[in-house]
Amino acid sequence: MSASAIDHSNDHAHDHDHEHHHKDTFITKYIFSIDHKMIAKQYLITGILMGIIGVAISLLFRLQLAWPEQSFKIFSIVLGDSYAPNGVMANDRYLALVTIHGTIMVFFVLTAALSGTFSNLLIPLQIGARDMASGFLNMVSYWLFFTSSIIMVSSLFVESGPASAGWTIYPPLSALEQAIPGSGMGMTLWLVSMAVFIASSLMGSLNYIVTVINLRTKGMSMTRLPLTIWAFFVTAIIGVISFPVLLSAALLLIMDRSFGTSFFLSDIYIAGEVLHYQGGSPVLFEHLFWFLGHPEVYIILLPALGITSEVIATNSRKPIFGYRAMIMSILAIAFLSTIVWGHHMFISGMNPFLGSVFTFTTLLIAIPSAVKAFNYITTLWKGNLQLNPAMLFSIGLVSTFITGGLTGIILGDSTLDINVHDTYFVVAHFHLVMGISALYGMFAGIYHWYPKMFKRMLNKNLGYIHFWVTAICAYGVFFPMHFIGLAGLPRRYYTNTNFPLFDDLQNVNVLITMFALVGGAFQLVFIYNFFSSIFYGKKTVQNPWKSNTLEWTAPIEHIHGNWPGEIPHVHRWPYDYSKPGHEDDFVPQNVPMKEGEEQLHH
Amino acid sequence: MTSLLVIIVLGLLAIALWQLTKIFDLTQVGVVNDDTQVANDKDNDIQGYLMFGFLAFIYIFTIYGLLKWGPLVLHTPASAHGPELDSLMNVTWLVIFFVQGLTQILLHYFAFKYRGKKEQKALYFSDSNKLEIIWSAIPAVVLAVLILYGLYAWNDIMFIDKDEETIEIELYAQQFNWKARYSGTDNVLGKANVRYIEGVNAVGVDLSDPNAQDDIVVTELHIPKGKKIHFKMRSQDVLHSAYMPHFRAQMNVVPGMVTEFAYTPIYTSDEYRDMPFMVEKVANINKIRAEKSIELVANGETALDPYTFDYLLLCNKICGASHYNMQMKIIVDTPEDYKKWLSDKPTVAQEVKTATVKPADDSKPIGNDSTMVKDSKIVAQVTTK
Numbered sequence: 004m005s006a007s008a009i010d011h012s013n014d015h016a017h018d019h020d021h022e023h024h025h026k027d028t029f030i031t032k033y034i035f036s037i038d039h040k041m042i043a044k045q046y047l048i049t050g051i052l053m054g055i056i057g058v059a060i061s062l063l064f065r066l067q068l069a070w071p072e073q074s075f076k077i078f079s080i081v082l083g084d085s086y087a088p089n090g091v092m093a094n095d096r097y098l099a100l101v102t103i104h105g106t107i108m109v110f111f112v113l114t115a116a117l118s119g120t121f122s123n124l125l126i127p128l129q130i131g132a133r134d135m136a137s138g139f140l141n142m143v144s145y146w147l148f149f150t151s152s153i154i155m156v157s158s159l160f161v162e163s164g165p166a167s168a169g170w171t172i173y174p175p176l177s178a179l180e181q182a183i184p185g186s187g188m189g190m191t192l193w194l195v196s197m198a199v200f201i202a203s204s205l206m207g208s209l210n211y212i213v214t215v216i217n218l219r220t221k222g223m224s225m226t227r228l229p230l231t232i233w234a235f236f237v238t239a240i241i242g243v244i245s246f247p248v249l250l251s252a253a254l255l256l257i258m259d260r261s262f263g264t265s266f267f268l269s270d271i272y273i274a275g276e277v278l279h280y281q282g283g284s285p286v287l288f289e290h291l292f293w294f295l296g297h298p299e300v301y302i303i304l305l306p307a308l309g310i311t312s313e314v315i316a317t318n319s320r321k322p323i324f325g326y327r328a329m330i331m332s333i334l335a336i337a338f339l340s341t342i343v344w345g346h347h348m349f350i351s352g353m354n355p356f357l358g359s360v361f362t363f364t365t366l367l368i369a370i371p372s373a374v375k376a377f378n379y380i381t382t383l384w385k386g387n388l389q390l391n392p393a394m395l396f397s398i399g400l401v402s403t404f405i406t407g408g409l410t411g412i413i414l415g416d417s418t419l420d421i422n423v424h425d426t427y428f429v430v431a432h433f434h435l436v437m438g439i440s441a442l443y444g445m446f447a448g449i450y451h452w453y454p455k456m457f458k459r460m461l462n463k464n465l466g467y468i469h470f471w472v473t474a475i476c477a478y479g480v481f482f483p484m485h486f487i488g489l490a491g492l493p494r495r496y497y498t499n500t501n502f503p504l505f506d507d508l509q510n511v512n513v514l515i516t517m518f519a520l521v522g523g524a525f526q527l528v529f530i531y532n533f534f535s536s537i538f539y540g541k542k543t544v545q546n547p548w549k550s551n552t553l554e555w556t557a558p559i560e561h562i563h564g565n566w567p568g569e570i571p572h573v574h575r576w577p578y579d580y581s582k583p584g585h586e587d588d589f590v591p592q593n594v595p596m597k598e599g600e601e602q603l604h605h
Numbered sequence: 606m607t608s609l610l611v612i613i614v615l616g617l618l619a620i621a622l623w624q625l626t627k628i629f630d631l632t633q634v635g636v637v638n639d640d641t642q643v644a645n646d647k648d649n650d651i652q653g654y655l656m657f658g659f660l661a662f663i664y665i666f667t668i669y670g671l672l673k674w675g676p677l678v679l680h681t682p683a684s685a686h687g688p689e690l691d692s693l694m695n696v697t698w699l700v701i702f703f704v705q706g707l708t709q710i711l712l713h714y715f716a717f718k719y720r721g722k723k724e725q726k727a728l729y730f731s732d733s734n735k736l737e738i739i740w741s742a743i744p745a746v747v748l749a750v751l752i753l754y755g756l757y758a759w760n761d762i763m764f765i766d767k768d769e770e771t772i773e774i775e776l777y778a779q780q781f782n783w784k785a786r787y788s789g790t791d792n793v794l795g796k797a798n799v800r801y802i803e804g805v806n807a808v809g810v811d812l813s814d815p816n817a818q819d820d821i822v823v824t825e826l827h828i829p830k831g832k833k834i835h836f837k838m839r840s841q842d843v844l845h846s847a848y849m850p851h852f853r854a855q856m857n858v859v860p861g862m863v864t865e866f867a868y869t870p871i872y873t874s875d876e877y878r879d880m881p882f883m884v885e886k887v888a889n890i891n892k893i894r895a896e897k898s899i900e901l902v903a904n905g906e907t908a909l910d911p912y913t914f915d916y917l918l919l920c921n922k923i924c925g926a927s928h929y930n931m932q933m934k935i936i937v938d939t940p941e942d943y944k945k946w947l948s949d950k951p952t953v954a955q956e957v958k959t960a961t962v963k964p965a966d967d968s969k970p971i972g973n974d975s976t977m978v979k980d981s982k983i984v985a986q987v988t989t990k
Contacts, residue, residue: 095926169923175860176843176924182780183925269861272799272809273780273842285844285859320721322731350846351857352864355763359756366748373744374737376708381736383715385728390652390720391644398656398716402663405708409701412748416755418762419694422679422853425846425921460642467648468625471655475662482666486674491850493921496929502919503912506890507677517614524618541642548643581727588726 027563035146037138038563042145043124044456047449050116051533053152055526057107062523064100067092069516071498085162094497098167099185101495103159105170106193110200111155113303113441115148118242121306121448122211122235124456128554129229131220131571133564136213140206147203151196158192166193169495171292174267174285178260181274190260194253201250208239208246215239220553222573226330227592229552229577230316230323233330234309237337238302244341245298252291259283289351293344300437301340305333307444308375308404311397313577314447315379317550318394319386320588322578325378332371332378339368349417350424358417365415369408376405387581387588391548392466393451399474400443406478407435410485425495428488431481439477446470449533454547458559459540465532469525476522483511549589551577556593575602646722653720660713680882683916683937684852685833685869686762691853693751693758700747765867771835774828776918777808778838778845778858780925783918783933784808785826787947789819799841799860805960809841810953821950826918826935828870829943835867848921849935851877857922870937877937878914887914 036042063082066075074090086096123141127134135141158165167185168177172193180187215228215236228236255266259280267288268280316323323329345353345361379401388394410432413419423429446469453461487508492499499505499512546555553573557565571593579590584600596602644652682691719727765771775786775794786808788794795817801809810817828834838847840858847866848855856866877883890912898908920931938946951959 094929098923098926098928173844173922179843182843270799271842271860272802277800277802280861282861284861286862319719319727321727322729324730325732325737327732328737350855352859352862355759358763359759362755362759363752366752369748370741370744374741377736377740380708380711380715383712383719385730386715386719387721387725387727388649388653388716388719389644390649390656390716394644395652395656398712401712402709405712406705409705412701412751413694413697416693416697416751418690418755418758419697421762421855422690422850424855425848463642463644463648464626467652468622471659474659478663478666482670483674486670486677489678491679491848491919493848493919495923498929501930502917502932503890503894503909504914504917506893506912507886509893511674511677520614521618524615525622528622541640544641547641578731581729583729 037142039123039127039135040561043120045145046119050112053107053111060100060104065516065519069513097497099164102166117445118306126214129552131553132218135210140210144203144206147199151200154196158189161188163187165189174288201246204246208242211239220570227576230312231309234305237333238305241298241337242302245295249295289348293347297344298340303441304437307441310444310448311400314393314397314451315382316578317548318389320580321386324381332374335371346415349420362417393447395470396443396447400440403435404440426488427484427492430494431484435481454543457537459536460543461536462532465528469529472525476518479518480515487511551591649721653717656713656716682853683872687853689758771833773835776836776838776847778840780842781927781931787821795820805956818954820953827946829940830870830873830937833869838864843924844922845920845924846922848919851916873937
């Protein structure tokens with residue numbers, strides 16, 4: 004591996020002419036930019052805007068869940084009459100909001116914005132490259148993402164409503180307009196948007212893979228890569244493997260919807276007539292969907308874990324514990340993630356024997372996950388923890404990752420899944436383990452690399468407030484959900500008032516909504532901090548966190564090509580924090596080894 | 606009223622936020638020349654203590670939750686396989702609480718204990734194969750035990766022994782209600798397909814099939830205590846899921862194929878209602894409903910009915926606008942009562958005869974029905990394997 008890195012070092016000889024032949028106009032600099040740093044910012048800001056929509060939607064339907072079928076002024080104002088006649092949320096629109104919330108958060112915020120932002124920003128900077136392998140492809144990737152975001156958001160304004168079949172869009176519900184109004188125009192837009200999104204994701208991923216393999220600077224062997232890069236690299240690989248499968252599922256669904264094929268449909272009698280579909284199976288769709296859907300969880304989570312590894316090591320002033328074990332865990336998780344999808348389908352009607360197989364593979368994935376959690380904890384041990392907001396979010400991530408991950412032992416066990424499948428228990432589990440954890444990872448990344456992106460610092464005190472309120476509210480929202488799920492409360496119910504059996508759960512739902520509203524409101528602190536600091540934040544120094552990785556050796560001022568003059572060469576792994584024999588408690592990767600300095604076998 | 610409440614809450618939050626910023630600003634007084642926005646020792650100190658506080662929060666919140674909401678969780682299972690599932694669940698919970706308790710303590714305590722100080726230096730400690738092996742091996746062993754236990758229970762529950770004597774009942778799902786079809790005296794369900802749906806024959810029974818002659822369709826599910834019930838499920842439109850939480854039973858209902866689940870109810874509805882935990886639960890729910898009724902009556906609406914417990918079959922797979930109200934009552938009878946209840950129900954064949962003046966021949970569907978029936982049978986066999 005290291006040999007290939009050296010081979011490519013001579014490629015850099017001609018890199019110098021990169022630096023001075025660009026005359027950027029406003030359009031080439033800010034809009035159709037091919038500079039990875041600008042594209043990262045574009046991803047981030049688009050993602051934040053999508054995140055605001057996604058979270059706002061969840062607050063709206065939380066109001067409905069706490070005070071079902073009551074009239075709210077805010078519904079009339081924000082949602083209007085078609086969603087909420089007289090301020091009472093309509094039942095099919097409740098499902099529409101749930102669907103769009105899931106879609107936006109999973110794909111547009113936690114996949115595109117998280118990976119898109121930090122892969123773009125960090126891959127070239129941390130491996131010592133002038134830019135991505137293909138700047139043009141990178142630009143196209145962003146603009147396709149932007150287009151798909153616009154299409155998805157515009158589906159909210161379709162008269163018959165946006166897609167309403169849940170973010171998993173299981174047919175026949177998603178295929179038949181007669182089944183739910185949202186499966187008309189709204190679902191068409193959903194599918195088009197996702198097809199564009201997948202194209203964007205594939206272009207991005209291929210670029211990341213090629214860049215990491217080919218453009219590492221001299222001395223940057225694979226085992227000297229920061230764990231962030233390992234995470235982004237492996238994430239991109241899983242994306243390339245699994246996203247095309249979702250595309251094929253979407254294409255087949257489009258055919259069933261528009262051209263009368265029967266891939267997923269059979270024997271349907273709806274609205275008083277028998278449809279012609281014959282021989283298809285919705286279970287096939289479930290297989291195809293989850294073949295992406297489960298790796299997708301790790302596409303979301305791995306970048307967050309990568310960011311956390313870097314932030315925890317830097318702020319602990321200590322090497323990440325078990326660097327090689329961390330890489331092995333990432334690889335093991337990536338591999339296993341592609342063979343566990345069936346645990347979403349234990350009770351789908353597939354052969355129970357398959358359930359046994361998927362239980363086995365699913366519980367296996369707990370092992371590398373546990374290794375990662377233990378390694379994080381050990382990294383903190385005997386550190387000198389600099390509790391910056393990014394560090395707090397990273398510790399928060401480890402906490403929710405453990406809390407949410409542990410309930411996975413229940414859901415991954417086919418027997419136990421029977422009775423908690425599709426209840427609020429599942430909602431609690433996946434929100435903690437991938438929703439909140441990945442969001443924390445994203446926040447950690449933003450607080451940590453904000454100075455690199457915007458040349459200014461975020462206000463730390465606002466960051467502290469943001470973290471603590473978010474941390475308490477996240478547990479406040481999702482912890483009680485375990486209990487109402489274990490009480491048998493199904494998810495995706497518009498109201499529970501038709502079941503007196505669940506009357507005693509209503510005050511828990513009110514509490515959850517309260518926590519959600521407070522938590523949601525305090526995200527405004529972050530939004531304010533983020534946007535005001537772009538203009539008024541404290542100016543940063545070059546390496547504010549005293550970090551080892553290469554991005555901090557680049558000048559504060561962004562230039563196309565990242566480094567003026569030669570690209571720094573790498574002489575050590577990225578985690579030489581508090582190494583005995585050095586004056587400072589950090590030794591950047593471009594500092595040559597001292598004579599006789601002991602090198603760990605990295 | 607509630608929207609006003611929300612506005613007030615948001616207003617108060619804004620004030621709280623403003624005050625908090627001021628407090629944090631005040632903590633910065635006296636720190637000379639330090640607006641680098643990088644955590645200093647004072648920040649580390651405050652945040653370290655808060656981390657410790659957060660550990661307390663997690664623990665207190667967990668204990669509060671267990672005490673306050675623990676009783677809401679589904680209690681005694683009403684099916685024969687239920688206790689096995691519940692004890693696996695309890696073992697798993699023990700593992701979870703042990704690991705959760707330990708790791709959260711370590712994580713937050715370390716965050717507090719090793720909070721940064723100027724003069725402190727971190728330990729350069731990056732690797733230990735021994736530790737890695739230990740904490741890979743322990744989860745592996747624990748999980749192996751859970752997997753084996755789980756698979757044993759899973760096979761027990763899911764694989765239906767062909768020789769075992771069961772009562773065959775079809776659960777039939779459509780937007781947004783459930784029906785049940787009883788196989789009658791021959792205990793064999795007649796063939797059925799959506800293409801046979803017509804008039805009162807709402808579940809599409811093939812009336813030319815001899816086995817279908819004694820089939821009975823009802824909208825309330827009665828099952829006898831102590832007999833194994835073999836449910837075969839069909840849907841006519843979209844995916845549904847037959848969720849019977851008290852029986853620890855759930856299976857998706859898929860258009861175009863037949864899915865199955867079998868269990869033995871072990872308490873009649875009356876017996877289950879009289880269990881102390883259920884008496885308490887129902888009393889509590891009725892208290893809530895009574896309070897709510899007072900409010901409703903005051904607003905000129907009708908009061909809520911008092912609640913008596915019944916087993917339920919809920920739809921648990923998003924199936925359309927009224928998904929939230931797709932339910933069917935389940936009554937577990939003693940075998941005698943069950944027989945009595947079933948005996949005076951008309952068969953589908955009789956219903957069709959009385960409902961239509963035309964001869965039965967005309968109700969035959971258009972198209973090549975023999976292949977259709979064959980198709981659905983093949984799918985069904987795949988699932989029974």
